[in-house]
Amino acid sequence: SAAVITIDGPTASGKGTVAHRVAKALGWAVLDSGALYRLTALAALNQGVPAEDEAGVARVAETLDVRFDGPHVYLGGVDVGHDIRREEVGNFASRVAAFPGVRQALLERQRAFRLPPGLVADGRDMGTVVFPDASLKVFLVADVVARAERRRKQLIEKGISANLDDLLRDMRERDARDTERATAPLAPAADAHVLDSSNLTIAETVQAILNFWQQ
């Protein structure tokens, strides 16, 4: 089947931007798996399903009516590209991503993105669970202060001011939830290249991944 490059890593490690640029350079598609967790969260919030209701949220994930179209993402025909980035949605997603039933419900949906000529898959468990046979696996890390500073810059560009200490606390909480959950905890696959981008620009990070691919 089609080639896959997986890019996993913690929150705000720059995976999204890097995955899109690598995909563009190769002429491949990209899977933003975090968006599927966020879409599940938004649909559950819309339907009044509480974050504690594992079976209920799993059912929401199974029946998710989503369509990706370039930069747009539709839930039940409504463009929710902006909505799924809300803080409340991210927090809900982070909680329900721990449920095995939710992860199972999204598994085949993620694998369906694997089409020729190739796929760059961005997430937490792309190399470990979803595409264990990927051609290249990258685990992108950056120290927590570098990530908090990047997140703050992104927010400032959107006209939102944010306190670095608050961002650091939030980031450490998310890291803990991602790495400490029992199902598909965040960790590099045994055969992943661990790439530290703390002192790399986006362009340098993209180039490092393209170099791995061409080796």
Ligand code: CDP
């Ligand atoms: O903004 P952030 O990087 O935290 O979020 P995201 O990548 O959009 O993912 C949203 C949530 O889904 C995160 O809390 C992740 O823990 C979870 N997720 C996951 O469990 N597995 C994936 N493959 C992708 C995301």
